[in-house]
Amino acid sequence: xxxxxxxxxxxxxxxxxxxxxxxxxxxxxxxxxxxxxxxxxxxxxxxxxxxxxxxxxxxxxxxxxxxxxxxxxxxxxxxxxxxxxxxxxxxxxxxxxxxxxxxxxxxxxxxxxxxxxxxxxxxxxxxxxxxxxxxxxxxxxxxxxxxxxxxxxxxxxxxxxxxxxxxxxxxxxxxxxxxxxxxxxxxxxxxxxxxxxxxxxxxxxxxxxxxxxxxxxxxxxxxxxxxxxxxxxxxxxxxxxxxxx
Numbered sequence: 001x002x003x004x005x006x007x008x009x010x011x012x013x014x015x016x017x018x019x020x021x022x023x024x025x026x027x028x029x030x031x032x033x034x035x036x037x038x039x040x041x042x043x044x045x046x047x048x049x050x051x052x053x054x055x056x057x058x059x060x061x062x063x064x065x066x067x068x069x070x071x072x073x074x075x076x077x078x079x080x081x082x083x084x085x086x087x088x089x090x091x092x093x094x095x096x097x098x099x100x101x102x103x104x105x106x107x108x109x110x111x112x113x114x115x116x117x118x119x120x121x122x123x124x125x126x127x128x129x130x131x132x133x134x135x136x137x138x139x140x141x142x143x144x145x146x147x148x149x150x151x152x153x154x155x156x157x158x159x160x161x162x163x164x165x166x167x168x169x170x171x172x173x174x175x176x177x178x179x180x181x182x183x184x185x186x187x188x189x190x191x192x193x194x195x196x197x198x199x200x201x202x203x204x205x206x207x208x209x210x211x212x213x214x215x216x217x218x219x220x221x222x223x224x225x226x227x228x229x230x231x232x233x234x235x236x237x238x239x240x241x242x243x244x245x
Contacts, residue, residue: 044184
C-alpha cells in the first residue's frame with residue numbers, strides 16, 4: 001500500500017513539473033528586453049526624411065564681352081524658365097546682371113532680350129526684378145543669373161559618417177546589426193529630386209476632366225459594336241518572328 005502511494009506521489013510530481021516547464025516555456029515567448037534592434041527608430045525614412053520647403057530654380061546665362069544677346073540654346077533655356085515659372089513659381093523672377101565688369105555692357109543688352117522673352121512667354125513685367133552685382137573674383141566670367149522661388153522636396157544632407165563601419169572598440173553599437181548613419185540618404189535625396197509636384201507627398205491629386213476626343217471615339221466604337229481596345233501599328237514590327245503574332 002505504501003509503495004502505491006509513493007508511486008502516485010511521484011506521478012503527481014512529474015505532472016506538476018511538466019506543467020511548470022510548459023508555463024515557463026510559454027512565458028518566455030512573451031519576454032522582452034529593453035533593447036530593440038533595427039526597428040523604426042533606425043529606419044532610413046525617419047533618419048533622412050523628405051521635407052517640403054521653399055527652394056529656388058535658377059539658370060545661368062553666360063555673356064562674353066564682345067557680343068550681347070542670346071544664343072539659340074540660351075533662348076531655349078529662357079523660354080523653358082518662363083514656362084516652368086508659370087507652373088511652379090511662388091515669387092518674382094530675379095535677374096542678377098553684372099556691373100563694373102568687362103562684359104557689363106553686353107550683359108545689359110542680353111538682359112533686355114531676356115526681359116522681352118520672359119514677358120512674351122507669359123511672365124508679367126512686374127514679376128521680373130533686376131539686380132546688379134559685382135563678382136568677388138574678377139577672373140571669373142560674370143554671367144546673368146535668373147532665379148525664382150518654388151516649393152521643392154529636399155532630403156539630406158548626405159555623406160555624414162559619424163561612426164566607423166568596421167569593428168571598433170570605440171563603437172560598441174557595431175554588433176547591434178543596425179544600419180549605418182548614411183544608409184538610404186542618397187536614395188531619399190534622389191527620390192526628392194525626381195518628384196514633379198512636392199504636394200504629392202502630402203495629398204493625392206484631384207481628378208481632372210477626361211480627354212473628350214478620345215472618350216467620344218471610344219463611345220462611337222462601343223455604339224457600333226466594335227472593339228474598344230487600343231491597337232498600335234508598330235506592335236507587330238517589334239516581334240522577332242511570326243510565332244509571337
